[in-house]
Amino acid sequence: MRKLLFIALLSIFTSCGKGDSKAKDYKDASLSIDERVEALLPKLSLEEKVAQMRIFHATIGAKYDNNGNLKLSDKVIEKLKLGIAGIKNPGEHIDAVSAAKFNNKLQKYIIENNRWGIPALFVTESYNGVDAEGCTKFGRPITSAASFNPALVQRQWDVVGREARLRGMHMCHSPEADLVRDPRFGRMSEAFGEDTYLTTQMVKSAIKGVQGDYEGLGNGTHIGAVAKHFAAYGQVLGGSNFAAIEISPRTLIDEIYPPFEAAVKDAKTLGIMASHGDINGVASHGNPELLTGVLRDQWGFEGYVVSDSNDIARLHYFMNVAETPEDAARMGLVAGIDIDLYAEDSYAYLPEMVKKNPELEELIDRSVRRVLRTKFILGLFDNPYIDIEAVKTGNRAKASLELAKESDLESIILLKNENNTLPLDANKSTKIALLGPLVRENTKAMFESVVTDNVKFVAEKGFHLTDETGGAPKLLERDGKALDNLVNIAKSSDAIVLFLGGDEFTSKEAFFNNALGDRATIDPVGPQDELVERVKALGKPLIVVLKHRRTLSINTIADQADAILDTWDLSEFGDESTARIIFGEVSPSGKLPVTVPRSIGQIPFHYSMKEINYKKGYLFLKDGPLFPFGHGLSYANFEYSDIKISNPEMTADTELEVSVTVANKSNVKAKEVVQMYVKDEIGSVTRPDKELKGFEKIELNAGESKTVSFKITSKMLEFTGVTMEKVLEAGDYTVMLGTSSNDYLETTFKLKK
Known part of the structure; x- marks a missing residue:
C-alpha cells in the first residue's frame, strides 16, 4: 500500500511539474534578461548569492603553467565551489592567445564546478590600452x-x-x-x-x-x-x-x-x-x-x-x-x-x-x-x-597599431616655438643629440625611422630621476660626470632635443604599506633644470620633449627652451610620433587639458575657478598660468575673425547660434581646435570666470578658411542656485570663441525671462 501511495504521489508531482507553463528556465535564451534573472535568483542558496557579490584577484592562485595547464590553489578551488562574481586580471602577464586559452579553461572550470553553471566576470583595467601583456x-x-x-x-x-x-x-x-x-x-x-x-x-x-x-x-x-x-x-x-x-x-x-x-x-x-x-x-x-x-x-x-x-x-x-x-x-x-x-x-x-x-x-x-x-x-x-x-x-591588428600612432599625433602639444625653431629640416645634413633622463632604449631607432640618412643622431640618457624602486622610490644624488657628458655631446651637435619631465616612478598611485606616488612639489625632479641651462648656454637650437604623468611647473624649461613639445605619456610609438612632429611631417594639434601653474603655491588653479579668485596675485610671482587651459600652438598660422551671434537675446525656450571664421594664413595643412567658452556675468551665487561649453577640431589646407558654429542652449546656462536647486537666471552673458581659454574673440547676449 505504501509503495502504491508513493508511486501515486510521485506521478502527481511529476505531472504538475510538466504542466506548469509558468515555470521559466534561466538557460532559455528566448526569455528577457529580467525573466532569466528572476528564474535563477530563487534557486541560489544564501551562500551562493553572496559569492555573486565578491571578486578576488587572480594572484591568490589562478595560474597557467608553461604546459598550458590550469593551476588553481586550494583557496581558489574552495571559493569557486559556490560560484563567484568575478576574478580580477586573470592571465594579465601572458600573451593574448595564451590568455584566451587560459581564460576559456578557467571559465569552463567555474561553470562546471558551481551548481547552476554561473559564469564569472573576468575584469581588467585600461590606462594605456588594456592593462595586460x-x-x-x-x-x-x-x-x-x-x-x-x-x-x-x-x-x-x-x-x-x-x-x-x-x-x-x-x-x-x-x-x-x-x-x-x-x-x-x-x-x-x-x-x-x-x-x-x-x-x-x-x-x-x-x-x-x-x-x-x-x-x-x-x-x-x-x-x-x-x-x-x-x-x-x-x-x-x-x-x-x-x-x-x-x-x-x-x-x-x-x-x-x-x-x-x-x-x-x-x-x-x-x-x-x-x-x-x-x-x-x-x-x-x-x-x-x-x-x-x-x-x-x-x-x-x-x-x-x-x-x-x-x-x-x-x-x-x-x-x-x-x-x-x-x-x-x-x-x-x-x-x-x-x-x-x-x-x-x-x-x-x-x-x-x-x-x-x-x-x-x-x-x-x-x-x-x-x-x-x-x-x-x-x-x-x-x-x-x-x-x-x-x-x-x-589582437594588435595593423589598424590598431596605426590608430595608436594617429592618436599620438593629435595629442602632442606645441607649448612654445620661438623663432619657428620647429619643424627641423629632415633633408638637411645635421647631427642631432637626443639627451636626458626620459630617453628610451628605442628612442634613437624611432627617430632614425622618420628621416633620411642625412640626419645623424646620438642618444644618451645620462642619468635616472630616481632609484626606480617600486614602492617608495628615492631621489638620486646629482651626478656631475653624467651632466658633463651630456653637455659635451650637445657641444658636438647641431641641435639638441632634451627628453625631460617625469616617469612612472615620479607619478603613480599611492597604496597602503608605504607605497608612495603623490608629491609635495611639482617642480621637475633631479638636475633637469641645470641640464637645460647648461645646454642653452651653448647657443644651439634647444628643443624640449616633455614626458610626464602629472603637470609640472616648468619655469626654467619654459624660459630657456626654444621649443617645447608636451607629449604627456604617449603610446608604444610615442618617440616615433614625436619625431614626425619635430621634422614637420605633421603639424601639432594637441591642446592642454589642464592649466599649467607657475608654482605649487597657486594651487588650486584651474581656468574655470570663480572670477573672484583672479582678483589678486601673489607677491614676487607673475600673475596667471605658465600655460593656460586649451593652449596649443601649430606650425600653421590660424587667424580668427568675424564672430557672429544669431540673436542678441534668447529665452529658456530658444537657442542661439554663434560662429567664427578661422583662416589658415600659412602654407601648412594643419588641424585646429576651436573652443567656445561662456561666462555668466552676474549670478545669484558666485560664478566661474568662464566655462568650456563646446569645441570642434577642424582641418584646414594652406590658405583655406572655415566658419565654425556652435549652439547655445538654455541647458548650458543652468547652475545650482542659492536654494540648491537648478536654476536658469536671466541676465547678461559673454561667449568667447578662440584657440585657448586665454586667446579668443567675444560677443554678448542676454537671457530674458
Missing part, C-alpha cells in the same frame, strides 16, 4: 584628452574593448570620470583633465568605445565599462591619496557629477566604482544618498556598483565610521555597493549576519540581481568562451 599600448587618458577629439578617443577605446574581449575579459575598471585639478596627486594621468565639459565628452566616448556602443556587449565583441571613482576622488586634500575630500555641494553637483551622469544616461555604463574617499565627512562606500539616491533614484542607473580595493572593510579599520567589520559590511550593503572587491573581512560575513538580521537578504537579492543581469547582458550564459582563431588575427 601583448595588447596595443595607447597613450594614457590625459594624453588622449589633449587631442580634443572625442571621435578619435571612441575609436581608441573600441580597440581596448575588442582586445580585452579577445583575451576573455568582460569588464574594465575604467575609465576615470573624475576631474584632476591637483598635480600633486599621483594618479593625475588616469583621468581626462581639469574641465567638466571636456571630461564629460571624453568619458562618454571612452565608454561607448569600450562597450561597442552597447551593442558589442551581448554579441561578444566588447566589454563593459566601470566608470570610477564615484565621486570626487581626485579632489583629495593635499593631492594625497586616501586623504579627506572637502568640496562644496554646489561644486559637486555642477562640476563633479556631470561626467558620471553622462556615463550613466548617455553612454549606458554597465558599472560604477565607488570612491576611496569621503565627501565632507561621509564615506562614499557607506553613503546611500550618493550610491542610491543620486546614482539610481535621480539618474536611473541599473548596473552594478563595485567597491574599490578592500574599501568596504576600510569603513571600519581605516575610515573609522563603522564600529565593527560587520557594521562596515552592513553600511556598504545598505548604501548600494553590490560587489566587494578583494576583501575577506566584509561581505564574507553576510551569511552569518543574515541569520541575525533576515531583512538583509532582501538587499543581498537586490545586489545579486544586478550582477546576474550584467552577466546576461554580456551573453556569458550562452557564449562564455573565446574563439582562439579570432584572437590571432584581431
